[in-house]
Each structure stands twice: as C-alpha cells, then as structure tokens.
Amino acid sequence: MALVKCRECGKEISNNASSCPYCGYKNRKNNLKLIIIALIILVVILLFGISILYIKYKLDNDNYDDGYNFNLNNNTNNNINESSDINNSYISSSDALNIVLKDLNINKNDIYDLSNELEYKFGKTVYDIDFNYNRFEYEYYVDAITGEIVKSFKEYD
Numbered sequence: 001m002a003l004v005k006c007r008e009c010g011k012e013i014s015n016n017a018s019s020c021p022y023c024g025y026k027n028r029k030n031n032l033k034l035i036i037i038a039l040i041i042l043v044v045i046l047l048f049g050i051s052i053l054y055i056k057y058k059l060d061n062d063n064y065d066d067g068y069n070f071n072l073n074n075n076t077n078n079n080i081n082e083s084s085d086i087n088n089s090y091i092s093s094s095d096a097l098n099i100v101l102k103d104l105n106i107n108k109n110d111i112y113d114l115s116n117e118l119e120y121k122f123g124k125t126v127y128d129i130d131f132n133y134n135r136f137e138y139e140y141y142v143d144a145i146t147g148e149i150v151k152s153f154k155e156y157d
C-alpha cells in the first residue's frame with residue numbers, strides 16, 4: 001500500500017483510499033477516470049497486438065505452406081528412391097526358397113503344398129515359407145535382406 005499526497009490538502013494518504021481521511025476529498029472520480037483511460041489504452045494495445053499477431057500468423061502460415069509443399073515434394077522423391085532401394089535389396093522369393101532347400105539338402109520337386117509369402121515378423125521383413133516334405137510340415141522364416149534363416153519349424157504331419 002503506497003502513500004500519495006492528497007490533491008486537496010497535501011497530506012499523505014493511502015493511494016487505495018477512495019477519499020482523504022483529513023479533508024474528505026473524494027478520489028473515486030479520479031480513480032474511475034484513470035481506470036477508464038487505462039482500459040482504453042489496454043484495449044488499443046490489445047487490438048494492436050492482435051493485429052500484429054494475426055499478420056505474423058498469416059505470414060508464418062504462408063511460409064509454412066510453401067515449406068510443407070517443398071518438403072512434400074522432397075518426401076515423394078525420397079519415397080521413390082527408398083522403395084526402389086528396398087526392391088533392390090530384397091532377395092527374391094525363389095532365392096529364399098533355394099536357401100531353405102539347400103539347408104535341408106532336398107530338391108524343389110520333392111516338396112509340396114508350398115506357400116511363400118513376404119511378411120514382417122521378428123522385427124524384420126522375412127519370407128514365410130511353408131511346405132510339406134517327406135510327411136513332415138516345414139515352416140521357415142528367411143530374412144528378406146540377408147537371406148539368413150531366422151527361424152525354422154518341423155512338425156510331423
């Protein structure tokens with residue numbers, strides 16, 4: 001609570017007092033006037049600030065749109081490059097099958113009910129190769145990139 005000098009008698013009074021305790025000078029009218037002026041200034045500042053923010057927002061958005069389109073084009077190019085890289089780096093399904101046949105030391109003509117599908121398992125892209133051979137059911141998972149046999153199961157049919 002600050003002390004101010006009364007405008008009428010010059011004695012020190014609280015700035016919160018609506019009237020002077022010594023001379024009874026009413027401060028309320030002045031306070032109201034000040035509040036109204038302060039409010040008008042505040043509204044002007046707010047309107048000014050809002051219009052500046054709005055202009056800045058619009059400019060940023062325009063820049064953002066340009067940047068986004070630019071990135072989008074870049075991404076599209078990257079995706080094309082990536083997918084062609086992926087296609088190049090995957091071994092073929094017949095290569096994967098040959099790895100399995102070599103592991104079992106058997107011939108392709110000896111197996112039946114073959115299914116060979118590319119899928120995502122064990123955190124990598126693998127060929128899921130199922131077939132029957134010599135009354136056994138085999139399931140192999142071959143890493144589609146390295147050609148490594150990730151897992152294999154053998155079950156009596």
Ligand SMILES: [Zn+2]
Pocket residue numbers: 006007008009010011020021022023024025
């Ligand atoms: Zn006074």
